[in-house]
Amino acid sequence: MADESAPLLRSPLHDRHVALGAKLADFGGWEMPIEYAASGGGVLKEHAAVREAVGIFDVSHLGKAVVRGAGARAFVNACLTNDLDRIGPGQAQYTLCCDESGGVVDDLIAYLVSDDEVFLVPNAANTAEVVRRLAAAAPDGVEVTGAHRDFAVLAVQGPRSADVLAAVGLPADLDYMAYADADRDGRTVRVCRTGYTGEHGYELVPRWDDAAALWDALVEVVRDLGGLPAGLGARDTLRTEMGYPLHGQDLSLQISPLQARAGWAVGWKKPAFWGRDALLAEKQAGPARLLRGIEALDRGIPRSHVPVMSAEGDVVGEVTSGTFSPSRRVGIGLALISTDAGVDDGDELQLDLRGRRTGVRVVKPPFVPSHVR
DSSP: OOOTTSOOEEOTTHHHHHHTTOEEEEETTEEEEEEOGGGTOOHHHHHHHHHHSOEEEEOTTSOOEEEEETTHHHHHHTTSSSOGGGSOTTEEEEEEEEOTTSOEEEEEEEEEEETTEEEEEOOGGGHHHHHHHHHHHOOTTEEEEEOTTTBOOEEEESTTHHHHHHHTTOOOOOOTTBEEEEEETTEEEEEESOOSSSSSEEEEEEBGGGHHHHHHHHHHHHHHTTOEEOOHHHHHHHHHHHTOOOBTTTBBTTBOTTTTTOGGGSOTTSSOOTTHHHHHHHHHHOOSEEEEEEEESSSOOOOTTOEEEOTTSOEEEEEEEEEEETTTTEEEEEEEEEGGGOOOTTOEEEEEETTEEEEEEEEOSOSSOOOOO
């Protein structure tokens, strides 16, 4: 976790955000833009821009780490949950770092460079812990290096994102979860067909000192195409509409991959990964609770930690993430619900919103269609 007493870290684009009138806030120990209302944006407009045209996000607070040396791929594969043998060089994979109890230390993206190099992008607040665990377990000849402030990360997301990349001279013709290292003005930029919004999009990884020039070029094209710079407020509403989990809310040391319905990111047939025995036991027994989508039946908006109740008033779970859906114009959320409650999609439950009961329906995410592919 981030040290609350430490000064907030800043992205290489901090001055750009200030100039755009961004509302800044602490996010994982970093001072990051939440929205750009002062320059014509705001969460609702930025959300709509991504769904309808294109948005650009600075997500440089995300961690970066490099695992390098003979057998780096095999080493990472024996630690993280997903099976790196399912992909080849030039591809990326969503995976999880678990502890021995099966709890989730972090979820992250692994970029497979070669059998001897893996590039990792964890969450901001968990980067140091992920690097610490990997470094402690690394065999002789394998080096784990934190590179948090060596690289920036810019996300270009939306139906016109490919047009943006083409306009600035970056490759856009990539399969989902594939990446390429491109040259732009003599500088290397890693371009990956990934994202956290549910739209066709890319995440760009330039060197830290190259980020400002790339951001400036991207913002100019994005605005020409009817898009907007977007902050982490819109990123949260976009990811919630897709039912994507956020570590610390929908995944945690107390919420296993099985409970969060992320078992698809576990290589169950692998002989080894952290937490394997505990997760296999939980899989065999069946998880005690499951993450489900909920949508409000009235004007109520689900909020984290709000109790979820049956029609009879019995507490059957808790909201982990909740927001107002700008696309659906309704309150939506994710909630961990006891499997003993026998809840199915379509069932109606209740939330206790500060003493007021509001009805919700259990639904299967995503709440809006996915266009990532």
